Amino acid sequence: MFLAFNRSRKVLGGLAAIALVASACSSSTATATPATSPTTAASTVASAPASSPAAGATACGTAPVTLSAYFETGFQIPFSETAEFTKEFPNVTFNITSDQYANISTSAARLLASDTPPDLIRLPTVVSLVKDKLLKNLDSYATTYGWDKWPASELLQNRVSATGERGSGSLYAFGLNYSMTGVFYNKKLATQIGMTTPPTTVADFEALLAKAKDAGITPIMQWNASKSGGGLVFPLQDLMASYGPTQPINDWVFDKAGATIDTAANLTATQHLETWIKNGYFPSDVNSIEYADANTRFTSGKALFLFNGDWSNADMDKNAAGNVGFFVFPSATAGGSFGTMASPLQYGIAASAKHADCAAFFFNWVATNAAARQINVTIGGSNPGGPADLPVPPAASGSVTNETLAVGPAIAKANGQMDFIANATGSIYASGWTPELQKMVGGKETAAGLLKAVQAEYVKEQNQ
Amino acid sequence: MNAADRSMPETSAQTDGQRRSLRTLPFGKVRRDTLLGWLFVLPALAVYGVFVLFPVAMTVNYSLYRWDGFNVPKWVGLDNYKTVLTDPELVNTLFNAFRLIFFFTVIPVVLGLVVAAVIRGSATGKLGHLARTVLFLPQVIPLVAAGIVWTVVLSLNGIANQFLTAIGLKGITQAWLGSFDWALAAVGMIGAWVLLGLCTLLLLTGMSKIDKALYEAARIDGAGAFREFFAITLPSLKQELAVCITVTVIAALRSFDIVYVSTAGGPGNSTMVPGLEIYDLAFFGRSVGTASALGVVLILIILVLILPIQWLSRETGE
Structure with a gap:
């Protein structure tokens, strides 16, 4: 337990990106799941649209080539994908350097600007790298491989405009997979309080919380200690998407001019969270619960719900096999709008990379090749993305991954994908959301005060 | 052999004479000594310059x-x-x-004096050794490991709360590191735990250097244990106390690891300290300038607090 605890602390410590949570968990995924994939599918390049197979097959040539890569330590997906790629294209090998995400954040710019820039790199926040012209513009590859015909929402978060706003403009990053968040529930405890189907409105959900509380069950397990970052931001953002459209929230995360988080809809959402806190729906020590601790307590049956992402699927399958279900947080009214946090695992190519074409071919291969897609599902527990007409490979039967993958299309259809509000600026999580949510738990902050304080921190950081 | 025997004293006498005459030369010899001195200091100075002075200058810049x-x-x-x-x-x-500073300095120094006096007075044998070892142990354990253990101890179901429940204080049990009112005190207690052993050992060593005759004389004059302590023990420990206070005040002001591991500044910034803020500002806020300014201010505050203690102990200690 100490090892896992320590590792996740190191990775999580102070990091603003929730994507990091993904990495911390995927590392346990990697140890839990054998890195094998169906060999039957390995040799076939899936039927990608347009000219991709032909164009791609030549992108890496036939002569021996070594791509330099900079990956995230303890995060198995890119390692498994590159190994599989070399198996299929033996002339292509990878010289992989790996580092903690925190170190990648601080050194990416220097590495990309060096004389030997990486061909493939795990990206921290993209905007500043694009502004400094350190990342390859991927627009031409998008045309060549037909990425521009994929569901637009897949590429949205990887676009940066000429004025440095995310969410529109040219493509600078590629998602190796797409993680998705929502509500995990303990099936046994759900039955105990009479929950037969996932709630369809916020009122339904709140009724379940009250029922659990009355039955002596902790309604929601969540982490909210500074070391892991305030996990109450998960239910808060889900509530925001239930009471208002997702677009203004994404605008805020993408630094669109004039965007604010302090809106009437968000105030309603925050007030709901405040009520949950006051009603005792979270553990009394939530301000000192760390990420790993919250997950352990949930999988050991100590609470009904946990707000988290599909990166913890392997942990659920391993520690609470068959007893965990998943649903996306419901809308305010039946049939209303809803949304959830979903983000690509961002990789990029250095502007001056020597093997940019081959790296782009690798990206396309990860999204379209059957074996590569299977690795994403089996090891990462996440949706591999790619063309809309390609089937998502199945996870092992009984795995909660099947449930998280199943809700993906509904979210996409509702245009309910949001980037994390914790990712808006470099330290909005550590200096804004986390302390403010902690204060709310301690009764030292109101819903209105919380949104004002976070907005003030946002403006302050933008002016820095 | 004989020739050598004879010539040896001659040579050494000659050299001595030369040395003497050189020393009387006002300029040349002094310069050579100074040069030699600098030569010996140079390696250490180079390391100090590269790893301490240069970074400090860069931080100011x-x-x-x-x-x-x-x-x-x-x-x-x-x-x-x-x-x-x-x-x-x-x-x-x-x-x-x-x-x-209250937790890192006041508690360890005051408690250290008491513990050292007790160990010296009544636990001289194996018990004394054991007590010393146990108290010094926190100095040997890496702070990160200690911090992790303490977060478990101070958690809602941790040993601290189990103990309080056992003695009938269940009403006050809580997640200490997650409480706005108690988190800083809880972090401070971890620091006190770490530094108590260091202070005790230093003070104990100081006590063992005090002339026993002083105590005998005092006892003959009819002094009690308290009088002995304040009239003899405490004044004799000025040097050791100065070291304890210096080390612990610096530890308090520049604390990072204990806070980083136990609370990371939470809840709601209630345990945020300059060391951690500098780290956050520089690496997550990307505000290297502000982080450096905070660093410089911290250095100045430490110097302002520490230098008087150093001067005081030097004046009276000699």
């Missing part, structure tokens, strides 16, 4: 710029210092550092 760590820095003069001294969040970190 950075503190005058607005810089994200990569792009061209922008000269802002003393603006960063203004931010450090006016931003309520940053000022609060400095106040927290001062609050920690």
Whole structure:
């Protein structure tokens, strides 16, 4: 337990990106799941649209080539994908350097600007790298491989405009997979309080919380200690998407001019969270619960719900096999709008990379090749993305991954994908959301005060 | 042999004579000695310069710029210092550092004196050795490991609360590190635990150097244990006390690891200290300038507090 605890602390410590949570968990995924994939599918390049197979097959040539890569330590997906790629294209090998995400954040710019820039790199926040012209513009590859015909929402978060706003403009990053968040529930405890189907409105959900509380069950397990970052931001953002459209929230995360988080809809959402806190729906020590601790307590049956992402699927399958279900947080009214946090695992190519074409071919291969897609599902527990007409490979039967993958299309259809509000600026999580949510738990902050304080921190950081 | 025997004293006498005559030369010899001295100091000085003086100079330099760590820095003069001294969040970190002095300095020194006196007075045998070892152990354990263990101890179901429940104080049990009222005190207690052993050992060593005749004389004059302590023990420990206070005050003001591991500044910045804030500002806020300014301010505060203690102990200790 100490090892896992320590590792996740190191990775999580102070990091603003929730994507990091993904990495911390995927590392346990990697140890839990054998890195094998169906060999039957390995040799076939899936039927990608347009000219991709032909164009791609030549992108890496036939002569021996070594791509330099900079990956995230303890995060198995890119390692498994590159190994599989070399198996299929033996002339292509990878010289992989790996580092903690925190170190990648601080050194990416220097590495990309060096004389030997990486061909493939795990990206921290993209905007500043694009502004400094350190990342390859991927627009031409998008045309060549037909990425521009994929569901637009897949590429949205990887676009940066000429004025440095995310969410529109040219493509600078590629998602190796797409993680998705929502509500995990303990099936046994759900039955105990009479929950037969996932709630369809916020009122339904709140009724379940009250029922659990009355039955002596902790309604929601969540982490909210500074070391892991305030996990109450998960239910808060889900509530925001239930009471208002997702677009203004994404605008805020993408630094669109004039965007604010302090809106009437968000105030309603925050007030709901405040009520949950006051009603005792979270553990009394939530301000000192760390990420790993919250997950352990949930999988050991100590609470009904946990707000988290599909990166913890392997942990659920391993520690609470068959007893965990998943649903996306419901809308305010039946049939209303809803949304959830979903983000690509961002990789990029250095502007001056020597093997940019081959790296782009690798990206396309990860999204379209059957074996590569299977690795994403089996090891990462996440949706591999790619063309809309390609089937998502199945996870092992009984795995909660099947449930998280199943809700993906509904979210996409509702245009309910949001980037994390914790990712808006470099330290909005550590200096804004986390302390403010902690204060709310301690009764030292109101819903209105919380949104004002976070907005003030946002403006302050933008002016820095 | 004989020739050698004879010539040896001659030679040495000659050299002595030469040395004497050289020493009387006002300029040349002194310069050679100085040069030799510098030569011996040079390796250490080079290391000190590269790893201490240069980074400090760079920090001062950075503190005058607005810089994200990569792009061209922008000269802002003393603006960063203004931010450090006016931003309520940053000022609060400095106040927290001062609050920690109570736990890192006052408790270990006062308690250390008591414990050292007790060990010296009544636990001289194996028990004394054991007590010394147990008390010093926190100095040997890596702070990160200690911090992790303490977070478990102080958690809602931890040993601390189990103990309180057992003695009938269940009413006050809580997640200490997650409480706005208690987190800083809880972090402070971890620091006190770490530093108590160091202070005890230093003071115990100091006590063992005190002439026993002084105590005998005092006893003949009819002095009790308290009188002995305040009239003999305490004044004789000035040097050791100065070292204890210096080390622990610095530990309090520049604390990082204990806070980073136990609370990371939470809840709601209630345990945020300058060391952690500098790290957050530089690596997550990308405000290298502000982080450097806070660092410089911290260095100055430490110097202002420590130098008088050093001067006082030097004047009276000799």
